[in-house]
Amino acid sequence: MNIDTVQFYKQLADETRLRSLVLMAIEGELCVCELTHALGVSQPKVSRHLAQLRENRLVRDRRAGQWIFYRINPELPGWAHAVLEATVKGVRHREPFKGDRKALATMPNRPDAACCA
Amino acid sequence: MNIDTVQFYKQLADETRLRSLVLMAIEGELCVCELTHALGVSQPKVSRHLAQLRENRLVRDRRAGQWIFYRINPELPGWAHAVLEATVKGVRHREPFKGDRKALATMPNRPDAACCA
DNA sequence: ACGAAATATACGTCATTTTATATATATGGA
DNA sequence: TCCATATATATAAAATGACGTATATTTCGT
Numbered sequence: 001m002n003i004d005t006v007q008f009y010k011q012l013a014d015e016t017r018l019r020s021l022v023l024m025a026i027e028g029e030l031c032v033c034e035l036t037h038a039l040g041v042s043q044p045k046v047s048r049h050l051a052q053l054r055e056n057r058l059v060r061d062r063r064a065g066q067w068i069f070y071r072i073n074p075e076l077p078g079w080a081h082a083v084l085e086a087t088v089k090g091v092r093h094r095e096p097f098k099g100d101r102k103a104l105a106t107m108p109n110r111p112d113a114a115c116c117a
Numbered sequence: 118m119n120i121d122t123v124q125f126y127k128q129l130a131d132e133t134r135l136r137s138l139v140l141m142a143i144e145g146e147l148c149v150c151e152l153t154h155a156l157g158v159s160q161p162k163v164s165r166h167l168a169q170l171r172e173n174r175l176v177r178d179r180r181a182g183q184w185i186f187y188r189i190n191p192e193l194p195g196w197a198h199a200v201l202e203a204t205v206k207g208v209r210h211r212e213p214f215k216g217d218r219k220a221l222a223t224m225p226n227r228p229d230a231a232c233c234a
Numbered sequence: 235a236c237g238a239a240a241t242a243t244a245c246g247t248c249a250t251t252t253t254a255t256a257t258a259t260a261t262g263g264a
Numbered sequence: 265t266c267c268a269t270a271t272a273t274a275t276a277a278a279a280t281g282a283c284g285t286a287t288a289t290t291t292c293g294t
Contacts, residue, residue: 131281131282133282159283159285161285162282162284165282165283166282180290180291182291183290184291
């Protein structure tokens with residue numbers, strides 16, 4: 001797959017998008033409400049940033065009933081995957097990324113991506 | 118070394134800065150006039166972006182006579198180096214990065230970083 | 235000390251990006 | 265059909281970022 005390098009990095013250059021990407025890279029598919037809860041930001045804010053990630057093809061979405069699950073686009077070029085992997089390794093034990101996973105883990109009534117396929 | 122992740126990616130999210138970083142990652146130390154020539158942009162533009170990279174500690178500078186040589190900061194955290202390496206591997210054979218190296222190679226009166234130490 | 239070359243900074247302006255708030259759309263269940 | 269939940273979009277204001285042009289600073293050679 002092809003991708004503009006600067007545009008790719010512009011997507012990583014925002015806290016909301018970066019935290020969403022790191023969380024998806026670690027946890028796999030996540031729906032908007034899970035991301036909203038994990039990051040502790042407003043729903044429109046998450047939604048807008050996810051739309052931007054989708055437009056730039058960093059992520060893909062899938063509707064499952066009332067939920068829409070987002071995941072890292074598996075068709076990203078190899079170097080982009082490598083960049084994301086290196087980032088995750090480097091920052092996953094730092095804040096706010098660490099706290100995001102904790103908040104996600106304690107979320108009540110969490111929809112299960114696997115069961116809604 | 119410590120670095121803010123979003124701030125790091127903001128530095129990569131601009132064409133002039135990204136081209137400069139990729140060129141430095143491949144060629145090693147470069148002075149402002151070499152970057153100006155290679156990228157084909159104005160001197161103040163290059164200088165301003167290099168200053169920003171220095172302020173965010175992505176690069177270090179070294180004065181050698183009338184020239185100031187910039188290089189990737191070797192003290193960047195490992196994951197940041199990995200990100201840069203992956204990027205270089207992925208984009209070095211694409212434009213404009215490929216052309217930047219060609220323009221640098223054909224630059225007349227190029228100062229030699231090694232001889233000016 | 236003076237001029238030339240290399241580099242840095244200041245200023246005003248324009249374009250892009252992000253945000254909050256409000257509202258619209260879509261889905262599922264009663 | 266009606267309501268609740270999940271998600272998306274519109275709008276306008278605010279913040280941020282990049283740019284060209286002009287000028288300042290530093291260093292070297294004479």
